[in-house]
Amino acid sequence: MRSIWNGAISFGLVSIPIKLVNATESHSISFRQIHTEDGGRIRYRKVCELEDREVSSAEIGKGYEDADGTIIPITDEDLSHLPLPTAKTIEIVAFVPADRIDPLQMDAAYYLQAGGAPAAKPYTLLREALKRSHKVAIAKYALRGRERLGMLRVVGEAIAMHGLLWPDEVRAPEGVAPDTSVTVRDKELDLADALMDTLGEVDLEDLHDEYREAVEEVVAAKAAGETPPEAPSAPSSGKVLDLMAALEKSVRAAKQSRGEGPEQAASGKETEETGQEKDREPESGAEVRHLSQRRSARAAPKGTGGKKSTSTATAKKTTAAPRKSTSKTARSTQPAKKATAKSTAATKSTAKKAAAKKTTDKGTTAKGATKKSAAKKTTTARKRTA
Numbered sequence: 001m002r003s004i005w006n007g008a009i010s011f012g013l014v015s016i017p018i019k020l021v022n023a024t025e026s027h028s029i030s031f032r033q034i035h036t037e038d039g040g041r042i043r044y045r046k047v048c049e050l051e052d053r054e055v056s057s058a059e060i061g062k063g064y065e066d067a068d069g070t071i072i073p074i075t076d077e078d079l080s081h082l083p084l085p086t087a088k089t090i091e092i093v094a095f096v097p098a099d100r101i102d103p104l105q106m107d108a109a110y111y112l113q114a115g116g117a118p119a120a121k122p123y124t125l126l127r128e129a130l131k132r133s134h135k136v137a138i139a140k141y142a143l144r145g146r147e148r149l150g151m152l153r154v155v156g157e158a159i160a161m162h163g164l165l166w167p168d169e170v171r172a173p174e175g176v177a178p179d180t181s182v183t184v185r186d187k188e189l190d191l192a193d194a195l196m197d198t199l200g201e202v203d204l205e206d207l208h209d210e211y212r213e214a215v216e217e218v219v220a221a222k223a224a225g226e227t228p229p230e231a232p233s234a235p236s237s238g239k240v241l242d243l244m245a246a247l248e249k250s251v252r253a254a255k256q257s258r259g260e261g262p263e264q265a266a267s268g269k270e271t272e273e274t275g276q277e278k279d280r281e282p283e284s285g286a287e288v289r290h291l292s293q294r295r296s297a298r299a300a301p302k303g304t305g306g307k308k309s310t311s312t313a314t315a316k317k318t319t320a321a322p323r324k325s326t327s328k329t330a331r332s333t334q335p336a337k338k339a340t341a342k343s344t345a346a347t348k349s350t351a352k353k354a355a356a357k358k359t360t361d362k363g364t365t366a367k368g369a370t371k372k373s374a375a376k377k378t379t380t381a382r383k384r385t386a
Contacts, residue, residue, distance in 0.1 A: 188243060270353070
């Protein structure tokens, strides 16, 4: 790799010669500006506005524009006499834990390559010290005309340096967070956690720049005289009206994208619905057995989604069995009740007949006695008359 800067690491009284090389590279596709009518290249020329002529690079220098528009010339000789100890040195000023560095401060990344055989021993010493301490080194260095802040850490068997922004270059997040007061429910957090668990982790090596690949396909098709492929229409991102519904849909979509079948997705949906029904208050007249069966089905493993319905059906059959036996007992009790009722009715009717008979007999006896007394009275009257 080609070095962009040569200098040394200042580690106390130890000086380590190094070369600075870029740790990253850009794969973005660059375009040239052309004249749309004839395809000619658009060129920028450096022209002196006072003389109105093009000037060469040897004639171009630096100048600082003051607030009133005045240009103050600054030469390379002026800059070379600056009292800057970090002009050719990466000066380590402190060692801190890595979590003390705010990722917002991180800028470009470089590898520090040992400059020759004499640098091998101190380079290895610094690398092993950083490994054992689990810390990073904070350093100051000068690059491209300005002093910068850097962080040294171990990457594999090499030492890498990340350029850091100065603390006053990082803006505070004022006015970024929502001003309105929002309440997030536990169910929404649970769904968000479920979505995070479903998406899971990812290997960064599997991620790639799909836009760059699409641009390359368009360029290749145009170069071959073919029609460029049409890009698929992006799904419309409408306004979220129901956050819960959006989260549930996201969880199902994430499960399907990970290759989970519709049965597993349905099982997960059934589990969510069971959990929601569990949170609801039981309706009046609901049986306690039915609730316990649901809880046992809820506690079943997720993988046995098909077995849930079987166990529920079995439980329903088991619950229905005592009802059937109870109904049978009720049916067997009914004939006995009917027989008892019949015997009671027969007894009552017999008693009524006997009572009626006695009343009739009494009436007949009374009538006979009346007739006899009347006959006696007649006979007595006849005897007196004679």
